[in-house]
Amino acid sequence: xxxxxxxxxxxxxSGAGKGTIMKHLLKQYEGLYHLSISATTRGxxxxxxxxxxxxxxxxxxxxxxxxxxxxxxxxxxxxxxxGTPKAYVExxxxxxxxxxxxxxxxxxxxxxxxxxxxxxxxxxxxxxxxLKERLLGRGTESEEVAMQRLAISSQExxxxxxYDYLIVNDVLERAMEEVHNIIQSEHFRTSRNIESIExxxxxxxxxxx
Amino acid sequence: xxxxxxxxxxxxxSGAGKGTIMKHLLKQYEGLYHLSISATTRGxxxxxxxxxxxxxxxxxxxxxxxxxxxxxxxxxxxxxxxGTPKAYVExxxxxxxxxxxxxxxxxxxxxxxxxxxxxxxxxxxxxxxxLKERLLGRGTESEEVAMQRLAISSQExxxxxxYDYLIVNDVLERAMEEVHNIIQSEHFRTSRNIESIExxxxxxxxxxx
Numbered sequence: 001x002x003x004x005x006x007x008x009x010x011x012x013x014s015g016a017g018k019g020t021i022m023k024h025l026l027k028q029y030e031g032l033y034h035l036s037i038s039a040t041t042r043g044x045x046x047x048x049x050x051x052x053x054x055x056x057x058x059x060x061x062x063x064x065x066x067x068x069x070x071x072x073x074x075x076x077x078x079x080x081x082x083g084t085p086k087a088y089v090e091x092x093x094x095x096x097x098x099x100x101x102x103x104x105x106x107x108x109x110x111x112x113x114x115x116x117x118x119x120x121x122x123x124x125x126x127x128x129x130x131l132k133e134r135l136l137g138r139g140t141e142s143e144e145v146a147m148q149r150l151a152i153s154s155q156e157x158x159x160x161x162x163y164d165y166l167i168v169n170d171v172l173e174r175a176m177e178e179v180h181n182i183i184q185s186e187h188f189r190t191s192r193n194i195e196s197i198e199x200x201x202x203x204x205x206x207x208x209x
Numbered sequence: 210x211x212x213x214x215x216x217x218x219x220x221x222x223s224g225a226g227k228g229t230i231m232k233h234l235l236k237q238y239e240g241l242y243h244l245s246i247s248a249t250t251r252g253x254x255x256x257x258x259x260x261x262x263x264x265x266x267x268x269x270x271x272x273x274x275x276x277x278x279x280x281x282x283x284x285x286x287x288x289x290x291x292g293t294p295k296a297y298v299e300x301x302x303x304x305x306x307x308x309x310x311x312x313x314x315x316x317x318x319x320x321x322x323x324x325x326x327x328x329x330x331x332x333x334x335x336x337x338x339x340l341k342e343r344l345l346g347r348g349t350e351s352e353e354v355a356m357q358r359l360a361i362s363s364q365e366x367x368x369x370x371x372y373d374y375l376i377v378n379d380v381l382e383r384a385m386e387e388v389h390n391i392i393q394s395e396h397f398r399t400s401r402n403i404e405s406i407e408x409x410x411x412x413x414x415x416x417x418x
Contacts, residue, residue, distance in 0.1 A: 122399070128412030147416075154413040160406050165397045168405075178397060185394040188374045188387060190331070196377075197369050203337030204363040207356075 003192070005093040007115045008033075008100045008183055009108045012123030013153040015135040017169040021123060022102055024176045033183075034092050036101040039065065042080035055085070073103060073110035084111070098183060105156045108163070119186050121179060122163040126170045212401070214302040216324045217242075217309045217392055218317045221332030222362040224344040226378040230332060231311055233385045242392075243301050245310040248274065251289035264294070282312060282319035293320070307392060314365045317372070328395050330388060331372040335379045 012018040026033055039055040041062045050056055057065070062081050065071060074083030084101055092099045101111060112118050125131040131153065135146040160166070165182050169175040186192065221227040235242055248264040250271045259265055266274070271290050274280060283292030293310055301308045310320060321327050334340040340362065344355040369375070374391050378384040395401065 124409055128409055128416060131413075132416060150413065151417045154410075154417040157406070157410040157413050160410070161399055161403070163399050165394070166399050166402050166406065167397060178394070181390045182394040182397060185374070185387070185391040188376060188391060190370055190372050190375050193375050194370070197366070197375065200333055200337055201363075201366040201369070204340075204359065204366050207337060207341060208360045208363040 003096055003187075003195075005034075005095065005097040005099060006183060006186060006192075007089060007093055007111065007118040008098060009111050009118055009120045010100055010102050010123065010179070011105050011108045011120070011156075011163070012167075012169075013125065013131055013156060014149040015131055015153075016123045016125050017134075017172065017175070018102060018123040020172060021167075021169060021176050021179060022100065024172065025100075025179055028176065029180060032098070034097045034099045036084055036089050036092075036099050038082050038084055038103075039071075040080060040082045042082075054082075072101075072114055073107035075104065075107050082107075086114075105159050109159070112162075117192065119165075119183065120163040121165050121167060121182065122160055123167045123169050123175070126168055212305060212396075212404075214243075214304065214306040214308060215392060215395060215401075216298060216302055216320065216327040217307060218320055218327055218329045219309055219311050219332065219388070220314050220317045220329070220365075220372070221376075221378075222334065222340055222365060223358040224340055224362075225332045225334050226343075226381065226384070227311060227332040229381060230376075230378060230385050230388060231309065233381065234309075234388055237385065238389060241307070243306045243308045245293055245298050245301075245308050247291050247293055247312070248280075249289060249291045251291075263291075281310075281323055282316035284313065284316050291316075295323075314368050318368070321371075326401065328374075328392065329372040330374050330376060330391065331369055332376045332378050332384070335377055 010018050010022060022035070026035060037051065037055060039057050039062060041057055041059050044050070044056050048054065062083065065083065065085070066074060070086055071083035072086045072089055074081060084103065084107070089099050089101070103111070108120055112120060125134060132150060135149055136143060167175050167178050190197070219227050219231060231244070235244060246260065246264060248266050248271060250266055250268050253259070253265050257263065271292065274292065274294070275283060279295055280292035281295045281298055283290060293312060293316070298308050298310070312320070317329055321329065334343060341359060344358055345352060376384050376387050399406070
């Protein structure tokens, strides 16, 4: 009997390091975790590849997928749309594979509506001060943009309790192992093993009669 | 800030190997886990020591503890009573220590009433057939006793869903690591980290203002 894989959602404040955790997790446990790749209307950045970071779509293509209900969740930021193709995720979990979605808070809650068993993980830096430093220290954006991201983080923090687990990304290696152990442990959760429970129960019943 | 330790309840069918898992866990992670020691009225068996396997009590002493509400749970089997002293467990978790209670199903559910955050783990053998073999192969009891234990297991199986996690004890070393990872991962559960969430939230709010 092949059990269904887990839909794992990884969210966190911008600058909390979730992308880095993901990259190391996929490398360290190659073949164990599968990355869900989003579709987006935003332009391809230098170094990005079609089907690796994103599936790059025109606005028309993206809107058609929306109208066909092909997304598990989608959202628009700064005029660019991002969405998680539903069929891809459904296929992987039905094959027993654990699929990780790196998405923001509102999208995460949309995913939970469609997959009530989805595992929601939230990554934070050790402190808000550390987050501010990481955002300002990136150098890829102005202080104004960094402050905007902090304001967004403050809004996102209101929904943190809706996540299942909180990972404090202080030491990368440790945070990655925590994510790995949490996912692996969740496979043993009783609610995910109802079929085996019923099997054991029937077998014991047969002996007892 | 010192967070509270976890109350971990380990139950499982007689013969499922929970005692062996416990023993290896406490040895492998010395100092990390603390064993709750039960009080009992049953006679001391060869090799057992007061305060190690059990606190051996007379019937009068045990009954006085019951009347003083000193037990987290207690139960009677074959005329012998067993109980978990409440004060000992409360002290350890308030010091931030994870305490493991090896108790049977009804006791486990009594513990949850007093500690709603208690983590309930259930150990099963890979199959009912394997359980039967282990019970008969023990040699410490007659076939009749083994069959009685199987009948009790069948009753206990009705309450398995009330546990949080199911550990299949096929390879001892692996089952022990699963128990360890489950307990460690549970520390990161959002519901156990409400204070840190509120702190991050306040800090971010201060930046955003």
